[in-house]
Amino acid sequence: MRLMLVHPSALMYSEIFLRLEPLGLERVAGAALAGGHEVRALDLQVSDRRDVDRELAQFRPDALGLSLNYLANIPEAIEIAQRAKAMLPGCFVFFGGHSVSFIASHVLEQADGAVDAVLRGEGETAILPLLAAIADGGLESVPGIVTADGQGPGPRLLDSIDEPRPARHLMRNRRRYFIGELDPCASIEFTRGCPWDCSFCSAWTFYGRSYRKASAEAAAAELASIAEPNVFIVDDVAFIRAEHGDAIAAELERRRIRKRYYLETRSDVLLRNTEVFARWARLGLNYMFLGMEALDADGLELYRKRVSQDENIHALEAARKLGIMVAINLIVDPAWDTGQFRVVRDFALSVPEIVHLTVLTPYPGTEIWHTESRRLTTRDYRLFDIQHAVVPTTLPLAQFYTELVRTQAVINRKHLGVAAVTGAARALARNLARGQTNFARMLWRFNRVYNPARQLADHHRPVRYELPMPVPVSSGARRQELYLHNRPPAHAHQAGNVHSG
Ligand code: B12
Ligand code: SF4
Numbered sequence: 236m237r238l239m240l241v242h243p244s245a246l247m248y249s250e251i252f253l254r255l256e257p258l259g260l261e262r263v264a265g266a267a268l269a270g271g272h273e274v275r276a277l278d279l280q281v282s283d284r285r286d287v288d289r290e291l292a293q294f295r296p297d298a299l300g301l302s303l304n305y306l307a308n309i310p311e312a313i314e315i316a317q318r319a320k321a322m323l324p325g326c327f328v329f330f331g332g333h334s335v336s337f338i339a340s341h342v343l344e345q346a347d348g349a350v351d352a353v354l355r356g357e358g359e360t361a362i363l364p365l366l367a368a369i370a371d372g373g374l375e376s377v378p379g380i381v382t383a384d385g386q387g388p389g390p391r392l393l394d395s396i397d398e399p400r401p402a403r404h405l406m407r408n409r410r411r412y413f414i415g416e417l418d419p420c421a422s423i424e425f426t427r428g429c430p431w432d433c434s435f436c437s438a439w440t441f442y443g444r445s446y447r448k449a450s451a452e453a454a455a456a457e458l459a460s461i462a463e464p465n466v467f468i469v470d471d472v473a474f475i476r477a478e479h480g481d482a483i484a485a486e487l488e489r490r491r492i493r494k495r496y497y498l499e500t501r502s503d504v505l506l507r508n509t510e511v512f513a514r515w516a517r518l519g520l521n522y523m524f525l526g527m528e529a530l531d532a533d534g535l536e537l538y539r540k541r542v543s544q545d546e547n548i549h550a551l552e553a554a555r556k557l558g559i560m561v562a563i564n565l566i567v568d569p570a571w572d573t574g575q576f577r578v579v580r581d582f583a584l585s586v587p588e589i590v591h592l593t594v595l596t597p598y599p600g601t602e603i604w605h606t607e608s609r610r611l612t613t614r615d616y617r618l619f620d621i622q623h624a625v626v627p628t629t630l631p632l633a634q635f636y637t638e639l640v641r642t643q644a645v646i647n648r649k650h651l652g653v654a655a656v657t658g659a660a661r662a663l664a665r666n667l668a669r670g671q672t673n674f675a676r677m678l679w680r681f682n683r684v685y686n687p688a689r690q691l692a693d694h695h696r697p698v699r700y701e702l703p704m705p706v707p708v709s710s711g712a713r714r715q716e717l718y719l720h721n722r723p724p725a726h727a728h729q730a731g732n733v734h735s736g
Contacts, residue, residue: 236272236273236297236298236366236369236370237272237273237274237275237294237295237296237297237298238264238267238272238273238274238275238296238297238298238299238300238362238366239274239275239276239277239290239291239294239296239298239299239300240260240263240264240267240274240275240276240277240299240300240301240302240405241260241276241277241278241279241287241299241300241301241302241315242257242260242276242277242278242279242280242301242302243279243280243301243302243303243305243308243311243312243315244279244280244284244308244311245279245280246305246307246308246620246622252414252415253413253414253415254280254281254411254412254413254414255412255413255414255420255422255467255469256278256403256406256409256412256421256422257278257280257302257304257406258401258422258423258424258469259302259304259332259333259358260276260278260300260302260332260358261276261401261402261403261405261406262358262359262399262400262401262402263300263302263331263358263359263362264276264401264402264405265359265399265400265401265402266358266359266360266362266363266399267362267363267366268399268402269398269399270362270363270366272366274402274405275290275294275296275405276402276405276406277290277407278406278407278408279311280411281406281407281408281409281411281412282407282408287315287318287319288318288322291319291322291323291326292322295323295326296323296326297325297326297327297369297370298326298327298328298329298365298366298369299316299319299323299326299327299328299329300328300329300330300331300354300358300362301315301316301328301329301330301331301332302330302331302332303330303331303332303333303334303335303342304332304333304334305333305334305620306334306598306599306616306619306620306702307616307617307618307619307620308616309334309335309342309345309616309700310616310617310699310700312330312335313342313345313346313349313350313700316328316330316346316349316350317346317349319349320348320349327351327352327369328349328350328351329350329351329352329353329354329365330342330350330352330353330354331353331354331355331358331361332358333437333441333600334437334598334599334600335353335355336353336355336356336379336390336441336600336719337437337440337441337599337600337719338599338702338703339353339355339381339386340353340381340386341702341703343381343382343383345700348383351382352365352374352377352380352381352382353380353381354377354379354380354381354390355379355380355381355390355719356378356379356389356390356391356392356441356719356720357379357390357391357392357393357720359393359399360378360379360390360391360392360393361377361378361379361380361390361391364376364377364378365377365380374387375387376388378390378391379391389720389721390719390720392442392443392445392447392720393427393447395447395449395450396424396426396427396447396448396449397449397450397453398453400457400460403421403461409421409463410671412463413465413671414465414467414497414522415497415522416666417465417466417467417495417497417521417522418465418666418671419463419464419465419671420463420465420466420467420497421461421462421463421465421466421467422466422467422468422469423454423457423458423461423466423467423468423469424449424468424469424470425448425449425454425468425470425473425479425483426446426447426448426449426470426471426473426475426479427442427446427447427470428442428444428445428446428447428471429442429444429446429471429472430444430446430475431472431501431541432444432539432602432714433528433538433539433540434537434538434539434601434602434603434606435528435538435566435595435596435597435601435602435603436601437598437599437600437601438471440600440601440602440717440718440719441600441719441720442719442720443715443718443719443720443721444714444718445720446475448476448479451479451482451483451485451486452486454483454486455483455486455487455489455490455492458487458492458494459490459492461494463494464494464495465494465495465496465497466494466495466496466497467496467497467498468496468497468498468499470498470499471499472499472500472501472504473498473499473500473504474498474500474504474508474511474512474515475504475508477507477508477510477511480508480511480512480514480515481511481514484511484514484515484518487518488518492518493518493519494518494519495519495520495521495522496515496518496519496520496521496522497521497522497523497524498520498522498523498524499523499524499525499526500512500523500524500525501525501526501542502525502527502542502546502547502549502550502551503541503542503546503550505523505525505550505553505554506546506549506550506553509553509557512553512554512557512559513557516557516558516559520559521559521560522559522560522561522562523554523559523560523561523562524561524562524564524591525547525550525551525554525561525562525563525564526540526564527542527547527563527564527565528540528564528565528566529565529566530544530565530578530579530582531544532544534566534568538566551563551586551588555587560588560589561588561589562588562589562590562591563586563588563589563590563591564591564592564593565579565590565591565592565593566592566593566594566595567579567592567593567594567595567639568595569594569595569609569624569625569626569627569628569629569635570628570629571629571630571635571638572629572630573630573634573638576638576639576641576642579592579642580641580642580645580646583642583645583646584645589646590646591646592639592642592643592646593621593622594621594622594623594624594625594639595621595626596619596620596621596623596625597611597625597626597705598619598702599702599703599705600717600719602717604705605705605706605707605708605717606707606708607626607705609626609627610626610627611625611626611702611705612624612625612626612627613625613694613698614698614701614702614703614704615694615696615698615700615701615702616700616701616702617693617696618693618694619702622690623690623693623694624636632691632694633687633691636687636690636691637687639687639690640685640686640687640690643685644685647685
């Protein structure tokens with residue numbers, strides 16, 4: 236069967252800092268290729284929308300799958316589905332991915348016949364049964380399927396994430412993937428799932444709090460096959476288990492693989508497994524993203540982060556000692572006044588790290604989607620990108636964005652200053668010499684992309700597709716009700732009791 240897979244465009248604001256390969260889509264492609272299907276893929280982050288039409292006309296796929304990890308991409312994906320159906324009425328169009336999994340039937344209704352099915356949950360286990368069912372019938376028994384006729388069996392978790400390998404070779408324009416000065420940059424997954432349960436996050440609800448690890452051999456073999464010199468490790472929390480991080484490091488040392496890495500982790504994990512991070516720093520770990528989220532105990536408690544402010548501060552010190560550059564994430568609560576923005580600006584200027592701000596956003600799949608008592612001020616999918624306020628702001632909205640952008644600009648100026656005097660300037664020159672311009676463009680586009688008037692205007696665009704209304708549940712509701720994957724694989728307990736709180 237001919238299968239075409241598409242990842243939608245980059246989101247409005249994040250694309251200046253990064254653009255990364257769609258690993259989930261590549262893994263679904265890998266599973267379909269392993270099943271003997273003919274597969275083509277397009278990533279609209281790095282390709283033109285007109286390429287979809289061109290590819291549909293030339294390849295004439297029997298099935299078209301779109302990746303929807305991000306809510307903000309849903310309107311675009313529906314438009315692509317409608318266009319594909321108009322061009323190829325016999326083509327089976329389906330959606331899959333993180334965010335759409337939580338609101339599958341709602342999106343199917345909105346697509347009004349242009350989308351035949353949504354596959355909830357992990358795509359690798361469902362793609363071959365789906366393609367077989369498109370040919371021979373039996374859609375209702377595909378794991379995770381939702382169609383206009385109703386919901387099929389629950390989604391199935393992969394037993395081992397070692398296979399299938401992502402079909403990286405299908406992606407065109409790979410040189411356009413980058414994160415900061417790691418340009419160009421590939422992505423890899425060492426583990427899947429997160430055992431913590433932060434109230435604003437859907438990583439744990441998607442995987443039913445399960446946690447799986449790739450074998451060290453498979454992880455190293457995959458890294459060895461990656462051509463790019465830089466790699467983003469997509470794990471929700473890297474190196475939770477010290478022995479796992481060590482085992483992969485040992486394989487890389489044995490194979491003499493040296494690249495530069497970027498990863499995301501938690502302060503308590505960094506403090507507990509400092510030796511592992513030190514070993515990875517020697518292997519090329521240059522950058523790390525720490526989700527600190529709040530500067531005070533109340534905020535940390537509210538987000539159920541299960542980390543103290545002391546641990547956060549110690550983690551920054553530990554990373555500095557290891558020579559790893561840290562980007563800190565802080566969540567901006569729409570309830571903030573000017574004083575709270577000032578506190579964050581002062582903090583950002585007082586530390587050498589880069590501070591990244593995201594706006595608290597209840598979205599489907601998170602606990603706060605059900606428990607947040609403030610009413611939504613908008614249900615426009617495009618504003619659910621954690622750069623916009625979707626619940627009432629204490630400051631008038633225009634002033635809220637002015638404060639937000641001012642704070643980001645202060646941080647960015649600091650960042651540019653740092654770039655001018657540190658190794659980043661050398662990296663910039665090196666990248667430009669090699670024709671890699673993604674990083675340079677990012678540094679100079681900030682003022683054009685981030686401006687309060689633009690952010691405010693985003694709220695006044697005509698809205699065609701809206702999120703469903705949140706269904707309130709009591710905060711004491713059973714956890715399992717939030718889970719998308721309900722049956723962890725047999726070995727999910729490998730993670731052990733890693734909860735920090
Ligand atoms: C790595 C990552 C990124 C990377 C790369 C993203 C990319 N290009 O795909 C970067 C750093 C760029 C990123 C950025 C952002 N991210 Co992000 N990201 C993740 C993370 C941690 C892992 C995703 C991943 O690669 N997993 C590994 C792969 C193998 O899994 P997967 O992509 O989920 O794919 C599987 C299934 O979803 C499914 N699937 C996927 N596509 C398809 C397609 C079809 C047809 C089918 C059938 C199945 C299918 O099958 C795959 C294999 O099992 C997730 C959290 C999580 N655990 O999912 C957040 C997450 C997806 N990100 C999130 C957010 C908010 C963002 C940002 C908006 C943050 C910001 N403002 O800076 C940006 C926006 C990025 C953009 N598109 O422009 C939210 C999503 C929020 C939402 N509901 O919309 C998540 C869920 C984290 C969270 N806090 O809850 N992100
Ligand atoms: S530790 Fe990170 S990935 Fe895990 S639930 Fe909290 S925010 Fe999400």
